[in-house]
Amino acid sequence: MDKFTRLSAVAAPLPMANIDTDMIIPQNHLKTIKRTGLGIYAFSNIRYHDDGSEREDFILNQPAYRKAEILITGENFGCGSSREHAPWALKDFGIKCIIAPSFADIFHGNCFKNGLLPIILPQAIIDQLLDDAGRGANAIITVDLEAQEISGPDGGTVSFEIDPYRRHCLLEGLDDIGLTLEKKKIIGDFENTKRLSQPWLFKD
């Protein structure tokens, strides 16, 4: 997995609540057996006209934000389905960090598995960041995961909370399947105990 340490990038304001996974990537683009190449479909229902041309009113189509790597958005971002295609599409588009007052649980977890950093901050701070982001390409925001700090274009900083395990995995780019496989022995012990107490769960 890609490491996430420190990111200085353009942030795009997308102040909408309840952006669902169908909006992040519609169902007609889920018919892939790959994790990559979904960036062109990110937000496609609000990003393109019916004829496939870009909608000028969509923030990520505007010249100042085409290279945005940070998204500042509304509450309950990523609600709806469990599709990991949502973070895959955002990542493939170039988004590396999403800042919102709240996230839907499954989406939130899916981000970490793909090296994306979701940050939860109070609405008042989000409003400030939306203002900063509204200044376009001149407004570079810096996210420092090591220091758990965001600094705005005017130099002001805010700190954020994050689960220590997930922070560690992002900083080191660790694959947690590999880490868990090192625990084979205790998983096996757990299974053996369970086999005795709930034998109906096992076939043999």
Add this chain to the structure above:
Amino acid sequence: MSEQPRTLYDKLWQSHIVEKQDGANCLIYIDRQIIHEVTSPQAFEGLRTAGRGLAHPEAMLAVPDHNVPTSADRATAINAEDSQIQLDALEKNCTDFGVEYIPMMDVRQGIVHIVGPEQGFTLPGMTIVCGDSHTSTHGAFGALAFGIGTSEVEHVMATQTLILTRQKNMRIDVDGTLGAGVTAKDIALAIIGKIGTAGGTGYVIEFTGSAIRDLSMEGRMTLCNMSIEAGARSGLVAPDQVTYDYVMGRPKAPKGGAFEQAVSYWKTLPTDEGAAYDKEIFLKAEDIAPQVTWGTSPENVLPITGVVPNPADLPDGDRKRAMMRALDYMGLEPGTKLQDVTIERVFIGSCTNGRIEDIRAVAEVVKGRKVHSAVDAWVVPGSGLVKLQAEEEGLDQILIDAGFDWREPGCSLCLAMNADKLGPQERCASTSNRNFEGRQGPKGRTHLMSPAMAAAAALTGHLTDIREL
């Protein structure tokens, strides 16, 4: 040992802890995983790339549902090439890795969340996962069941565990007796209307109260299915005699002495007297009217007797903007009576309401009547076995005589990944679970409701109060 009283969720969580890790995380044992064609290919690809195998192929079950055609000629129906690639990949992956696979033409094929319980693969006390958010359905059995992303699918495949953070306990109590024409779906929608689509975020919801105890397993599944729409990854109903009766005799359920042994364990699961919840919400069954959604989020819901809300009544801000956007998308004018909203399509099906009881409810409403001439109405059974049972009961004939299209099982118009779609601006009375923009097809308009309400709308051509039909 003097034990603290514990909730059902506490017991399920604690009995699956393999290891406590840093911070709030635990390594949790996963008893069962169900997979389908859309969210599993990348997980298998990940295993192959890393040279890893499955920890327990026998703890998995695979069935295609999202992409399969639901037309009568499904065996030969020309499937979009990319859908076929996903179906082929699922079959090949299952063969290569030794996972039991139910093919499309098997009578047991259907929507993952209908097939699991039907086969007795879903049992009380388990942890069950699937790369699908409506895995919450299986919580109706008193199992800890939740949707996961594809990376987690791969993690479970390789290790039979997941690294999880403990959720908080929420109890939603519905006491009393539901009125005529009011169903589990109406309870679910009324709850979402009350707490919002993020109301359950970070919680596992346990549904309690006499109105819940009175529900059949089908009703409990409908309710737990929709808990994800309230933001909760899992919903729970404590197992009881209704649960055991449903499970007994199912193909993969324990038999004989093993069943007895299992039941005595399952009886220890319900929440202890005096256990504390982090949040409690109380509803009275008598206060719940048949519900319909008017907007593009399940929380945009009202009793059928209501009118389309007016954004002018809201203060400026996100909520007002969202309502304006939703009304524009839905093509609705504030103040319109919901019952005056005309529809062109009806979809009865999905993992929320595609079970035998749902089809019975629809047949009861439409028996001897005709679908409105301007309406295209579909029934898509949730599984081949549901379809077979309905046919044995003669329900298919009642529906066909009324003018319904009686189709083959699958997700179908719930998410429009196959050929089943709404046209732009087409308005649908739907028994599914999501009314998001474009969910049933680009620019399609969805009104969520119960099967009986959707049946009533099919007959009249507009949203209709089932109690007045």
